Amino acid sequence: MKVFLLSFVLFSLFSCSEETVPKLLPVEPTPTPDRGGYDQLKPQSFSVVGEYGTQWHAEWTQLVFDALDIQNSSLLEDDLNLYDLRKVNCSNYNVLPRLDKKKFWALFMASISYFESSFNPAERYWESSMGKYSEGLLQLSIDDSDYYDFCELNRTTILNPENNLSCGMSVMAKQISGSKRRPSGELFPKSMFYWSVLTRVKMKNKVITFFNKRVNEIIPSCF
Numbered sequence: 001m002k003v004f005l006l007s008f009v010l011f012s013l014f015s016c017s018e019e020t021v022p023k024l025l026p027v028e029p030t031p032t033p034d035r036g037g038y039d040q041l042k043p044q045s046f047s048v049v050g051e052y053g054t055q056w057h058a059e060w061t062q063l064v065f066d067a068l069d070i071q072n073s074s075l076l077e078d079d080l081n082l083y084d085l086r087k088v089n090c091s092n093y094n095v096l097p098r099l100d101k102k103k104f105w106a107l108f109m110a111s112i113s114y115f116e117s118s119f120n121p122a123e124r125y126w127e128s129s130m131g132k133y134s135e136g137l138l139q140l141s142i143d144d145s146d147y148y149d150f151c152e153l154n155r156t157t158i159l160n161p162e163n164n165l166s167c168g169m170s171v172m173a174k175q176i177s178g179s180k181r182r183p184s185g186e187l188f189p190k191s192m193f194y195w196s197v198l199t200r201v202k203m204k205n206k207v208i209t210f211f212n213k214r215v216n217e218i219i220p221s222c223f
Contacts, residue, residue, distance in 0.1 A: 042062060042065065044065075044099060044102075044103065045058040045059070045061040045062040045065065045106075046058055046061050046103070046106070046218055047061070048061075048107065048110045048114075048214060050114050050118065050119055051210075052118075054114070054118050054119045054120070055119060056110040056113060056114070056119050059161070060106075060110070060137070060161055060165060061103075061106040061110070063161060063162050063165045063166070064102070064105060064106040064109055064165055064169065065102050065106065067150070067165055067166045067169040067170075068102055068105060068169060070150075070166075071149070071150050071166075071169060071170060071173070073169060073173050074173050074176070074177055075101075075105055075169070075172060075173050075176055076098060076101050076102070078176050078177060078184065078185060079094045079185055080093055080094060080176065080185045080186075080187060081183070081185040081186050081187065082094075084185070084186060084187040084188055085187075087187075087188070087208050088108075088187065088208055088211045088212060088215065089211075089212050089215055089216070089222060089223065090104060090215060090219065090222035090223075091222070091223070092221060092222055092223065093222065096219075096221060096222070097221075100219050100221050100222075103218055103219050104215075104219055104222070105169070105172070107211060107214060107215060107218055107219070108187070108211060109138070109165065109168060109169070109172070111207045111210045111211040112138060112168075112195055112197060112198070112207065113137045113138055114210055115197045115203060115206055115207055115210070116134075116137070116138055116139040116195065116197060117136065117137050117138070117139055119137070120137075121136055121137050121159055121160075121161050121164065122136075122159055123135065123136065123137075123139065124159075125139060127141075135158045135159060135164075136158050136159050136160075136161070136164035137161055137164045137165060137168070138164055138165065138167075138168040138171075138195075139195075140153060140158060140164055140167055140168060140171070141153075141158075142154060142155065142158055144167055144171065145167075148167060148170045148171050148174060149170050150166050150167060150169070150170040151163075151166070151167035151170060151171075152166075152167075153167055171194050174193075175189065175193045175194060188204050188208075
């Protein structure tokens with residue numbers, strides 16, 4: 001009888017032990033939220049506020065910086081027309097360090113974007129004279145992919161700021177490089193190359209004013 005009782009007690013203890021000890025389950029790592037590639041946002045990236053509170057985001061400045069690097073852009077090497085540089089209060093541009101040149105282009109593209117799309121990446125405008133839409137921050141067209149490098153544009157990607165700005169930087173590099181028919185280094189071409197806001201007198205002056213109001217704070221070395 002004693003042997004039976006001892007066996008019963010031991011069996012009960014082991015049974016309780018197995019039931020009360022929790023099993024350790026592997027812990028799944030917490031996924032890192034996708035921030036669209038902006039985790040490496042540099043402190044030099046800046047935002048730009050428009051006249052009516054619309055905003056060019058610091059992430060877009062970073063995308064311009066990245067595009068200049070990825071494309072090994074000639075924009076950071078080519079000299080700009082001194083007459084045009086004086087218009088935008090940055091006569092020192094051609095001797096600026098690389099980072100300040102990047103800031104210049106980010107601010108210049110922001111100035112274009114403000115008057116093309118009001119900083120709205122989803123902006124679409126039907127160009128009746130051309131029979132196609134101008135779209136996104138810089139009001140580009142899908143068929144730009146046929147004419148410019150780094151332009152991977154389709155109905156979806158053209159509204160993505162990364163694709164839109166990447167293509168826009170390539171277009172601007174082509175404008176500044178010039179050709180047999182076009183002078184190089186012109187911020188404001190005498191005949192329209194791509195963006196009409198850089199050529200038409202009234203709009204060009206607005207772009208210049210917008211840029212000039214902000215350049216001293218963002219790139220003090222321009223002067």
